[in-house]
Amino acid sequence: MFYDQAKIYVKGGDGGAGAVAFRREKYVPEGGPNGGDGGRGGKVIFVADEGLRTLVDFRYKRHYKADRGEHGQSKNMHGRSGEDMSVRIPVGTVVKDADSGEILADLVEHGQRVIVATGGRGGRGNARFMSNTNKAPTVAEKGEPGEERNLLLELKLLADVGLVGFPNVGKSTIISRISAAKPKIADYHFTTLVPNLGVVALEDGESFVVADIPGLIEGAHTGAGLGHEFLRHTERTRLILHVLDIAGSEERDPLEDFQIIKDELRQYSPELAKRTMLIVANKMDIPGAEENFKRLEDKLGEEYRIFPVSAATGEGLQELVYGVAQVLPEAPVPEIFVKEEEQHRVTHAEAPNRFELTREGDSFIITGQEIERHVKMTMFETEDGLYRFQNILKAMGIEKALRSEGIKEGDKVHIAELQFEWQE
Incomplete structure (x- = not known):
């Protein structure tokens, strides 16, 4: 059967968590932190294959997820990066973001590759957080979640x-x-x-x-x-x-x-x-x-x-x-969209808003890619992790923004899946 359209879900692998560990050897007192970093998650990569003629494979399998990175270990051993997932698709396939409609790639040559979901970076181990004021940190990071998106695949036959x-x-x-x-x-x-x-x-x-x-x-x-x-x-x-x-x-x-x-x-x-x-x-x-x-x-x-x-x-x-x-x-060759690899990176002086703050009654909702990533990577179960997150709120200006909006003792604050009560 010929299928020339498919809607699928792809997700890059999550990064591995950093480790909290300390050097423990005989005759080496106060050895210090030696928790290693987590490994990076794998990527989901589409590869154009001239041997395929339809998108029928995507009718039976619609979810594609790359491997996550391994967690860090003691003795400064870093976790291994997750394996990339390569997915073969027919030559002539246009890859679109199903939610925004943006064209991500147009694969028109055999062997052409495009990354459609990047893996999350690994969390840092506690060895990374040692400083002059904190010689024995008990804080580490969870791995960053991998990129996820819904894709629309459209096959357009390559014919003269x-x-x-x-x-x-x-x-x-x-x-x-x-x-x-x-x-x-x-x-x-x-x-x-x-x-x-x-x-x-x-x-x-x-x-x-x-x-x-x-x-x-x-x-x-x-x-x-x-x-x-x-x-x-x-x-x-x-x-x-x-x-x-x-x-x-x-x-x-x-x-x-x-x-x-x-x-x-x-x-x-x-x-x-x-x-x-x-x-x-x-x-x-x-x-x-x-x-x-x-x-x-x-x-x-x-x-x-x-x-x-x-x-x-x-x-x-x-x-x-x-x-x-x-x-x-x-006859002129029709123009074909191909998303080229980035050649030059341009840095703009004006930085986008790092977060957005909205209020619903006695609840304050904070959104933004940067702060939501911090929430997902913070280990709230440790005192050092909680303290570090409070410093992030201050550094990003979120605490100041909440005070200017009139937040009071006991008001609720929502950030991603995190909810907490405000306390002075």
């Missing part, structure tokens, strides 16, 4: 040529005659429910890939029928072959069909409508085709190159293949 047109105009028959593809063919609408790919080989060793896009209908750009599912596969094609039932065997006017499908392409994507297009006048072996072909030439012959063919008899298909091979090298 796309066949478009109304249902039952002969696209599947054409691709079966000019390539080795064997699509399902029958004399009724929507025989083709999934895109078919075929490789057309030429005598000189050259070749090009053709995609048989399932039949479009009026309103496809709004999602009517399976419009969006089909139209996305035309976005990467360099050349569009617009196939018409020139005989009007479905009791439709081929010239009106051409205008309807062209409008659907334009309304779905203005850039798509500018793509190089050839017209394939199919079913020339049926009575009435010659008259309609003359009308088509008179109206569109100066703007488009038209190929009269009969997929049923094979007439004109060789000329069509040669015509495509001639036009294709001159």
